[in-house]
Amino acid sequence: MSTDSTRTAILNAAERLYAERGFGDVTLRDIVAEAGVNLAAVNYHFGSKDELIAELFVSRSLATNRERLNELKAAESAGGGRAPIDAVLRALVGPTLRGCLGPDKQRSDAARFMIRASIEAVAPIRKIKNREIDHLRRFAAAMRRSLPGLPDVEIYWGLHFALAMAHQTIRDSERLERLSDGKCDLDDVDGMIERIVAVSVLALGGNAATDAGDTKPAARRGR
Amino acid sequence: MSTDSTRTAILNAAERLYAERGFGDVTLRDIVAEAGVNLAAVNYHFGSKDELIAELFVSRSLATNRERLNELKAAESAGGGRAPIDAVLRALVGPTLRGCLGPDKQRSDAARFMIRASIEAVAPIRKIKNREIDHLRRFAAAMRRSLPGLPDVEIYWGLHFALAMAHQTIRDSERLERLSDGKCDLDDVDGMIERIVAVSVLALGGNAATDAGDTKPAARRGR
DNA sequence: GATAGTTTCATACAAGCGTTTGAATTGCAA
DNA sequence: TTGCAATTCAAACGCTTGTATGAAACTATC
Known part of the structure; x- marks a missing residue:
């Protein structure tokens, strides 16, 4: 349990930062800072970036x-x-x-x-x-x-x-x-x-396809 | 002229490499190699990357x-x-x-x-x-x-x-x-x-819009 | 052909990167 | 407790990056 709390903290932090800023701008140091763990933890738990x-x-x-x-x-x-x-x-x-x-x-x-x-x-x-x-x-x-x-x-x-x-x-x-x-x-x-x-x-060829009672035209208000 | 031949060589090389590989993987050294110019030329002609x-x-x-x-x-x-x-x-x-x-x-x-x-x-x-x-x-x-x-x-x-x-x-x-x-x-x-x-x-609401000579339907339905 | 202003070049620099290291710390079994 | 393995940590490594430097080569005007 506490074993992989570091692991999942890294995964979540990485996911959050990559989602937000893209891969180009996010360094390992950003990730470990966000996760609150040591820099070496990434290589220890995952091997490499x-x-x-x-x-x-x-x-x-x-x-x-x-x-x-x-x-x-x-x-x-x-x-x-x-x-x-x-x-x-x-x-x-x-x-x-x-x-x-x-x-x-x-x-x-x-x-x-x-x-x-x-x-x-x-x-x-x-x-x-x-x-x-x-x-x-x-x-x-x-x-x-x-x-x-x-x-x-x-x-x-x-x-x-x-x-x-x-x-x-x-x-x-x-x-x-x-x-x-x-x-x-x-x-x-x-x-x-x-x-x-x-x-x-x-x-895909319009409404002729299915039973699909109400495939309305797209240009209608949502829903 | 010969003045900006270096400039345009850099621009073309950069464009080609960025188009091909994206921004993340292309370095200034890649660009000047592709353009056949010196590394310092980029900063001389453009100021910075x-x-x-x-x-x-x-x-x-x-x-x-x-x-x-x-x-x-x-x-x-x-x-x-x-x-x-x-x-x-x-x-x-x-x-x-x-x-x-x-x-x-x-x-x-x-x-x-x-x-x-x-x-x-x-x-x-x-x-x-x-x-x-x-x-x-x-x-x-x-x-x-x-x-x-x-x-x-x-x-x-x-x-x-x-x-x-x-x-x-x-x-x-x-x-x-x-x-x-x-x-x-x-x-x-x-x-x-x-x-x-x-x-x-x-x-946008179907075909009601135009004459539109032969805008064939996007998908020819089987029937 | 000498001179002044551009442009090119090899080289160096500081900063940031991913990765490695070896010692310190922790958790747990005997 | 003691002993051992797993984990964390600060520090450093080698490398690549963008940028800066100063000398060399070029271009054009006189």
Whole structure:
């Protein structure tokens, strides 16, 4: 217990700082100061800075992926193995968006860290990142089940656009807020998710897809 | 002249390396090696590394913005002051996408550099970046002229989503290519632009907007 | 062709980085 | 308690970074 309190203090501090400032500006000395531990503790517990980052990334991406797949499975089993497309997309972008922009501070750091990691592509992460492709393939497969007639290439573009909108919204929420003079409500996470899901459904060929009582046009107020 | 041949050699080398590897991994020594000049030349001609980056960013963003506004103006004056919404969006995302993924090497470096700059947000750039908001406001205004009835908040979300798709496509084109096993053709830049424009138009409330000769639907549904 | 002003060059510098070290401290079993 | 392993700590290491320096090489005007 007290054994790895130092370990987890380092992990949390690193995650918080990386999430906030990115990988470029955060040194080991910043991390240990934030964690309130000695400088050498990082190398003692993790071996090197790169291994710290890698461990952080692996554990967090496993958590995010698990959350996504849980939502997906729930939706698919509710629909007898075939979820409506909007539910699939919601399972894809929901966990990340709720994590980044929701109220939970701990999850917020984790989600923001993942966004940073997906963008800045620092060396130790680049090598592990290939696994994400496999994870996304499972969503591509689920989308294919939801939209049986749709050519594969459209599935991939739709998936790509959905992630693009979700990530950019997190990454540059500040710009959107300033650009819109606060008119775009970034605290309404659920509304935002629905907005992104709705646009993605349209991108995939519109409302013809599912039963989906109310896939309304994207350009409606949130929710 | 021979006077600023060193200057421009440094600028080009820096742009190329930053575009390729990001800001974190490129040192002044890398840049001067690529440019074939002496290490001290950077400080002699630019004063500091930060000022080099800032000058690069300012000059390139002016060029990109000019290109966008030219396209916008051409479209608006062709329509008597009011361009169809797809033309406005095309002027917004076209220059960057053509720059990044097109065949022109020089422009490619410039556009990729701008994407990096918009993501990694290194210190010297962060301060200047506010101007981009003003530039985007001009596009928001043009979109408002194209879609007079639409609430402002929808305009901003549409603008945001359009940029999100364009940027993510550039940034992570490799992932999309691998995910789709090469089925998504990333060499067809014009097709890609039309795809993003079409989805953005849908996001803004559907096809009701323009004549829009042959904006083929983003996704051809099976039926 | 001598001179003054630019520009280039090799080299050095201080600061910050990740990492290592070896001694001090702690926790726990016998 | 004593003994031993695990952990923490202050200090230093070697290396790379951006920057500064002063001499050398160039360019152009007279």
